[in-house]
Amino acid sequence: MVFTCTQCGQCCIYLGDYIVIEEQTGPYTYACSCVSTNTPFQAVVDEDKRNIFNNRDFSALHPHACPFLRPAGDDRIVCTIHNTSPAQCKIYRCVAVRVYSGDTMVGYITGMGALHSNDSGLRALYESCVSDLPASDEERDSWLSGFFKTHGYRTE
Structure with missing residues (x-):
């Protein structure tokens, strides 16, 4: 059986230097860039994840984590910008x-x-x-x- 993602968050827990928030452009929108590719992108926090995104405790405890990573409250750690995450994030698989x-x-x-x-x-x-x-x-x-x-x- 091939690995199935359980949304443990380990893949993105050290990506804080990979995605950089350049500026907040709206209540849940951010101008960002991918450092490794120097690619700008617009991040929009998914509507269904805005309540967990508002809690910044996780980011404070994990300063090297992707700034959009948050615990979902059910043993999952999720990407709060999944719908607008950059292509590099969409194709990345930490464990196969x-x-x-x-x-x-x-x-x-x-x-x-x-x-x-x-x-x-x-x-x-x-x-x-x-x-x-x-x-x-x-x-x-x-x-x-x-x-x-x-x-x-x-x-x-």
Whole structure:
């Protein structure tokens, strides 16, 4: 099974330097830019998330988080500008496949196909198959999931 987003917020918790609010242009509108691409964009806080956006406590506690990230109150941490978020945010996937040994997560594959793990056995296994990975993201994620399963790991 390939990873399904649970809106944990970990993907955007360190993106505070990536999206910069240049100025507030209205009650819930902001002139912003993506630092890495130097791309300006207009952010509008989604109507259904304005009540949680008004609470700035999360931003104060997480100064490196995206300035539009907020807890939803139900164990999710959500993007409050999802409808107007920049293209880079829409295509970004922090985790594509999580890899477990028993009940312990031992690594994960990012949306770009990179393995993040301190497990030397898993790293060696991944390195052994890198040249065989399919080119498309969807095929790659399914292929890796199956590959790890055949070698005794569980994936999601």
